[in-house]
Amino acid sequence: MLKQVAVLKKPSPPKPKSRPAALPASDKQAVPETAGPVVSPLAPKIIAKLPPLSGVRLAAGEAGVRYQGRTDVLLAVMAPGTQVGGVFTISKTAAAPVEWCRAALAQKSARMLVVNSGNANAFTGKAGVDGVRMTAESAAALSGCRPQEVFIASTGVIGEPLPVQRITRVLPDIYENTGAGAWNDAARAIMTTDTFPKLATASAQIDGARVTINGIAKGSGMIAPDMATMLSFVFTDAKIPSEILQQLLVQGVRDSFNATTVDSDTSTSDTLLLFATGKGALHDPVLRSADKRLDDFRNKLFALMTDLAVQVVRDGEGATHLVRINVNGAESQPAARKIALSIANSPLVKTAIAGGDANWGRIVMAIGKSGEAANRDKLSIKIGNHKVATNGQRDPGYSEALLSKYMLRPEIEIDVDVGVGKFSSGVWTCDLTHGYIAINGDYRS
Amino acid sequence: MLKQVAVLKKPSPPKPKSRPAALPASDKQAVPETAGPVVSPLAPKIIAKLPPLSGVRLAAGEAGVRYQGRTDVLLAVMAPGTQVGGVFTISKTAAAPVEWCRAALAQKSARMLVVNSGNANAFTGKAGVDGVRMTAESAAALSGCRPQEVFIASTGVIGEPLPVQRITRVLPDIYENTGAGAWNDAARAIMTTDTFPKLATASAQIDGARVTINGIAKGSGMIAPDMATMLSFVFTDAKIPSEILQQLLVQGVRDSFNATTVDSDTSTSDTLLLFATGKGALHDPVLRSADKRLDDFRNKLFALMTDLAVQVVRDGEGATHLVRINVNGAESQPAARKIALSIANSPLVKTAIAGGDANWGRIVMAIGKSGEAANRDKLSIKIGNHKVATNGQRDPGYSEALLSKYMLRPEIEIDVDVGVGKFSSGVWTCDLTHGYIAINGDYRS
Numbered sequence: 077m078l079k080q081v082a083v084l085k086k087p088s089p090p091k092p093k094s095r096p097a098a099l100p101a102s103d104k105q106a107v108p109e110t111a112g113p114v115v116s117p118l119a120p121k122i123i124a125k126l127p128p129l130s131g132v133r134l135a136a137g138e139a140g141v142r143y144q145g146r147t148d149v150l151l152a153v154m155a156p157g158t159q160v161g162g163v164f165t166i167s168k169t170a171a172a173p174v175e176w177c178r179a180a181l182a183q184k185s186a187r188m189l190v191v192n193s194g195n196a197n198a199f200t201g202k203a204g205v206d207g208v209r210m211t212a213e214s215a216a217a218l219s220g221c222r223p224q225e226v227f228i229a230s231t232g233v234i235g236e237p238l239p240v241q242r243i244t245r246v247l248p249d250i251y252e253n254t255g256a257g258a259w260n261d262a263a264r265a266i267m268t269t270d271t272f273p274k275l276a277t278a279s280a281q282i283d284g285a286r287v288t289i290n291g292i293a294k295g296s297g298m299i300a301p302d303m304a305t306m307l308s309f310v311f312t313d314a315k316i317p318s319e320i321l322q323q324l325l326v327q328g329v330r331d332s333f334n335a336t337t338v339d340s341d342t343s344t345s346d347t348l349l350l351f352a353t354g355k356g357a358l359h360d361p362v363l364r365s366a367d368k369r370l371d372d373f374r375n376k377l378f379a380l381m382t383d384l385a386v387q388v389v390r391d392g393e394g395a396t397h398l399v400r401i402n403v404n405g406a407e408s409q410p411a412a413r414k415i416a417l418s419i420a421n422s423p424l425v426k427t428a429i430a431g432g433d434a435n436w437g438r439i440v441m442a443i444g445k446s447g448e449a450a451n452r453d454k455l456s457i458k459i460g461n462h463k464v465a466t467n468g469q470r471d472p473g474y475s476e477a478l479l480s481k482y483m484l485r486p487e488i489e490i491d492v493d494v495g496v497g498k499f500s501s502g503v504w505t506c507d508l509t510h511g512y513i514a515i516n517g518d519y520r521s
Numbered sequence: 522m523l524k525q526v527a528v529l530k531k532p533s534p535p536k537p538k539s540r541p542a543a544l545p546a547s548d549k550q551a552v553p554e555t556a557g558p559v560v561s562p563l564a565p566k567i568i569a570k571l572p573p574l575s576g577v578r579l580a581a582g583e584a585g586v587r588y589q590g591r592t593d594v595l596l597a598v599m600a601p602g603t604q605v606g607g608v609f610t611i612s613k614t615a616a617a618p619v620e621w622c623r624a625a626l627a628q629k630s631a632r633m634l635v636v637n638s639g640n641a642n643a644f645t646g647k648a649g650v651d652g653v654r655m656t657a658e659s660a661a662a663l664s665g666c667r668p669q670e671v672f673i674a675s676t677g678v679i680g681e682p683l684p685v686q687r688i689t690r691v692l693p694d695i696y697e698n699t700g701a702g703a704w705n706d707a708a709r710a711i712m713t714t715d716t717f718p719k720l721a722t723a724s725a726q727i728d729g730a731r732v733t734i735n736g737i738a739k740g741s742g743m744i745a746p747d748m749a750t751m752l753s754f755v756f757t758d759a760k761i762p763s764e765i766l767q768q769l770l771v772q773g774v775r776d777s778f779n780a781t782t783v784d785s786d787t788s789t790s791d792t793l794l795l796f797a798t799g800k801g802a803l804h805d806p807v808l809r810s811a812d813k814r815l816d817d818f819r820n821k822l823f824a825l826m827t828d829l830a831v832q833v834v835r836d837g838e839g840a841t842h843l844v845r846i847n848v849n850g851a852e853s854q855p856a857a858r859k860i861a862l863s864i865a866n867s868p869l870v871k872t873a874i875a876g877g878d879a880n881w882g883r884i885v886m887a888i889g890k891s892g893e894a895a896n897r898d899k900l901s902i903k904i905g906n907h908k909v910a911t912n913g914q915r916d917p918g919y920s921e922a923l924l925s926k927y928m929l930r931p932e933i934e935i936d937v938d939v940g941v942g943k944f945s946s947g948v949w950t951c952d953l954t955h956g957y958i959a960i961n962g963d964y965r966s
Contacts, residue, residue: 169889169897199885201898201914234882235915339868341883342890423784423868423953427962437679438786440644444614445787452614453646469646470680508868510958517872517954 115271118390118398118486118506124275126259126290130313131155131353133254136265139242142194142232147265149243151250152189152309153219158353160186160227161321163329165346171198173228174345176208180224184318186351187221189309190228190247191266193294197230197238198344207240214244218251229307229347231268231294263292266307269515270294274387280314280376283369285357287314289377293384295391306333308348308384313356314373321350323365324377332381335413335503338392339512340421350377389504394511397429398487402502405493411448412501415494418446426508429488434479436464443494454495459488560716563835563843563931563951569720571735573701575758576600576798580703581710582695584687587639587677592710594688596695597634597754598664603798605631605672606766608774610791616643618673619790621653625669629763631796632666634754635673635692636711638739642675642683643789652685659689663696674752674792676713676739708737711752714960715739719832725759725821728814730802732759734822738829740836751778753793753829758801759818766795768810769822777826780858780948783837784957785866795822834949839956842874843932847947850938856893857946860939863891871953874933879924881909888939899940904933 132154136147162181164174180186190211197204212223230238263273274293279286295306316324325348333348362370390398401419406412419425422442428435439457443450453468460482463471482488577599581592607626609619625631635656642649657668675683708718719738724731740751761769770793778793807815835843846864851857864870867887873880884902888895898913905927908916927933 165889166892167886167889168892168895169885169900196882199882199897199900199910199914201912203914234885235910236882237915341867341869341886344886344889422786423957424786424961427958429962430958431962433962437641437644437681440614440679441612441786441789444610444612444789447611447613450613452644455614455644465644465680467646469644469648470682507962508958509962510955512868513872513875513953513955513958516869517874517876517878517952 116391116395118395119272120387120390123260123273124277126275126277127288128256129288129290129311129353129356131158131355132311132351133256134258134262135250135253135255136258136261137246137250137253139192139246141192141239141242147261148193149246149250150189150191150262150265151215151247151254152262152311153251153254154187154189154351155353155355156187158186158351159184159316159318159321160349160351161318161325162227162347162349163325164348165343167342167344169199169344171196171230171345172200172204172208173197173230174347175205176212177227177229177347177349180227183224185225186227187219187225188215188227189349189351190215190226190243191307191309192230192243193266193268194232195230195236195238196232196234196345198234200235200237203237207238210240211243214247218248227349229345231266231307231345234344259290259292263294266292266294268294270391272391274384274391276380276383276387278376278380280373282314282362282373283359285359287312287356287359287373289380291380291384293388295388306343306346306388308333310348310350310377310380312350312352312377313354314352315354315359316352316362320362320365321352324374325350327365328378328381331502332378332385336385336389337417337420337503337505338389338395339508386504389506392506393515394509394513395506396486396509396511397507399429399505399507400487400489400502401505402489402491402500403494404491404500405495405497406499406501407449407497409499409501412499413503415443415446415448415450415492416501416503418442419490419492420503420505423508426505429483430507430509432480432483434459434464434476434483439490439492440465443492448494449496450494451496456493456495458491459483561836561840563840564717565832565835568705568718569722571704571720571722572733574733574735574756574798574801576603576800577756577796578699578701579707580695580698580700581706582691582698584637584691586637586684586687592706593638594691594695595634595636595707595710596660596692596699597707597756598696598699599632599634599796600798600800601632603631603796604629604761604763604766605794605796606763606770607672607792607794608770609793610788612787612789614644614789616641616675616790617645617649617653618642618675619792620650621657622672622674622792622794625672628669630670631672632664632670633660633672634794634796635660635671635688636752636754637675637688638711638713639677640675640681640683641677641679641790643679645680645682648682652683655685656688659692663693672794674790676711676752676790679789704735704737708739711737711739713739715836717836719829719836721825721828721832723821723825725818727759727807727818728804730804732757732801732804732818734825736825736829738833740833751788751791751833753778755793755795755822755825757795757797757822758799759797760799760804761797761807765807765810766797769819770795772810773823773826776947777823777830781830781834782862782865782948782950783834783840784953831949834951837951838960839954839958840951841931841954841956842952844874844950844952845932845934845947846950847934847936847945848939849936849945850940850942851944851946852894852942854944854946857944858948860888860891860893860895860937861946861948863887864935864937865948865950868953871950874928875952875954877925877928879904879909879921879928884935884937885910888937893939894941895939896941901938901940903936904928
C-alpha cells in the first residue's frame, strides 16, 4: 500500500502533495487556516548551511514551467567518475523521468542531474518519454557527457504535457552559473509548495579521511493545483562504487524515507539518488557495504537521510503535530511496520491528534485494522510517558486530564506493545487538519 | 486493510466514527461547517416506512449509557425457530459483543437482539466479556430463551467500561413495549451521531409465497467523543435455514457493505446479522443458497443490503459528495477491488472531489499506488460522461471547464480501465471535507 524502496526494480518512498501558490478564497467553505506560504510550525528552527562538496557544482534557474517569479530548474554537474545509486516510487504509474533514471542507473556513472518543479511529466505518454530524452541530450551536450549519464526528476502536475523547451532553453545559462555554494538555491528550486527548503549535511571518516555528505529534499509541500512528490538528492565526495551506494540506499531508506507518511498517497515520481564524486579526501577503495571502514559513513548517511525524511513530514500539508509511532512486541519486523503505518495513516487517529484529543480508542482500532497479529488482552499503549492501556484495557492510573495536556505538544510519541512477539518498528507521521483539506480541496471549481 | 466479510471466522465491514453530540466551539481552529445534527445533504429524500414482519417485535428504550434524552437501546424479539446468519469485523481487536455473536451463531437459532449505542464495549477486558453475558442472561430471562439465543451489538466509545446495569435495568420495560411497528424507533436507537435513521424494506416471492425483508443500519455517523461503527440488522419472515442465510450474507456483502468506504478505518464492532423467522407466507423448504426459487429473494435481499450500505456512505462524516468508482480491465476481481478502494480511500482524491476539483491526476496516482497491475499506456479514465484520459495520456477532447461543472454534482461517477485484463469491481465512497476534520478533530482538548 505504502511506499517501499529497493534496488532498481523495487522502488522508493512517496509523498504527493498540492496547494495553490496563493490560495484563492473558496466559495464553498470557510478556510479556517491560513494556507498561504506560511512556514510550517514544525519547521526546523535553523536551515542547515551546506559546505562546498568536491566534484559538485550546482545552480538553479527560472524556466517558467508552471510557476512565475521563482526558480524551478536545478542543474547539478558532477566530476567525471561520479558513481550513483537510486531508489524510486513503487507506483505502477511511475512518471517518465523515473523510468529514465531506472534505465540510466545500469551504467552506474553520473555526470549531471536536472530537476524541474511545476510539472511531474507523469501520465504524459510518448511525449513525456521524448521530453526526458530531449532534456538529457540538451544537458549532456553542455558538459560533453553521454545522455545516459544525466539523471532527471520532475515534480508537479500529473497528466499535463511537459513544456520541455522551457527547460532546455534555460539549461545553457544555468550551466554557466554553476558553482560550489548553491545548495540553498538548489533546495529551493525543487520546492513545489513546500513551506521551507530541506537541507542536511554531515561529515564522516573513512579510513581516517574526512568526507562530506550533503543532501536536499522536497515533498509534503504542495503544488497548485496538483500533487507534488518526494524527491531527495544526496551527494558525497567519498569514493564509493555504485553497487555499494545502492546497497547503502536500500538499507538506509528502511528507517528514514520509508518510515514516514503524511497521507498514505504514493507519488508517481518519488526519487532518491545518491551520488559519490570520489573527489574528496583520499581513502582506500571500499569494496563491500558491510566494510567496517564504512561504519562511520554509513551511520552519518543514515542519520542524514532520516533528518531529511523527517523534515518532509514536518512540512506535511497542514501539519501541526509531528508524531513518532513505535510498535513493539510484534510477530515480525514487517508486521510491526504494518501496524505502525496503520496507526500513522488512520484518518481518525490523525484527526484526534490534530484536535489534541486523548482518544486512544482509535489507536486500538488502527491496530486491529492492520490485519497483523495482536493479543488484545496483552495490548499496551503509552502516549508520551502516560500509560493509557495495559493488558487489554484502560490503565488503572490513566488520567485523561494529564494526557490531554501532553497532546497539546507539537511533537507526540506513541508507544504500542501488541504482545505477541519481539519485533519492533517505528514511523513518523503528522496530523490531519483543516489545513490539509484547505490545501487539497479548497481551490479550483 | 479494509473491511472484509465472510462466514464466522472471516468477518465483515467497518466504519468507525465519532462526533460530539453538540459540537462545542473549538479554541484551536475555526469550525467551517455546522457539525451539529444537520442532516447529511446526501440523505435519501424519503425515509423508508417498514411494514410489520411476522415473528418480529421491537422496541427502543432510554438507558442513558452515554447519551441523555434519547433512546439508546434496541430490543428485538423473534419467534421461536428463528434462524440467523452473521458476518463481522475483521479487526484483530474486535469488541466483546462481536466475539459473543460469533460463538452464538454456532447454534444457528436466535430469539432476541439487544443493541446499545454510546459505548462499544470494546477493549474492555474481562469486564466487557462479563457485561455481554449479563446482558444476554437478563434478556433471555424475559423471553425464556437460552442466553446463547440472544445476539448483542454495541456501538460507541472504545476502551471505556460499559455500564451494563443501565442496560439490564431497562430491558424489562422495553420488553413489555415491544410491538410490530417500531422499525423507525429501532433504527433511531442504534444511531450514534448518524444524521438520519437508515431503513429499507422489500418484498420477494419464494415459490409463489410473498415474503418481506426489513433492514436497518447505522454507521458513518459519529459519536462523542469516540468512534462509532457499522451495524446492520436484516429480518425476513421467510423460512430459510441458518446455513443458507450465512451463504447469502457472505455473497451479498461483497458488493454492498464490503464495497463501501468512508475513511478506511475499520471498526472493532462491525456486525451484520440476518434473521429469518419463518412466520410469513408458507413456502416449501429452501435447501441450497443456489436454489432457483431463491432468485427473487436473493436479488431483493442483495438490493436491500446495497441500499443500506449506500445510506451509510451518504451519511459519511462531513460528506458532501457520494462517489461511485468502477474499475474495469483488471487482472482479477480482487485486483479490480483493490484498485477501486485505493482510489476511494485516497485522501488526495477525496479532497479534490470535496473541492469540486477536476484533478484526475490524483486518480492516476491512486491507481499506481494500489500495487496492482495496470498498463499505464492503455489506462483510460472517465468521470461522468467526460473522457479525461485515454491510452495513457490526457484525452484529446478533454475539457476542464465541462468536467469542473460535472464535479459540482452531489453524486459523481468515476470509471477507470486499467487495460490489463477483463475483471471489474465497483465501490462507493464519499469526499473528505472540513466537516470530517471538524467532527473528528475539533473537540476535546
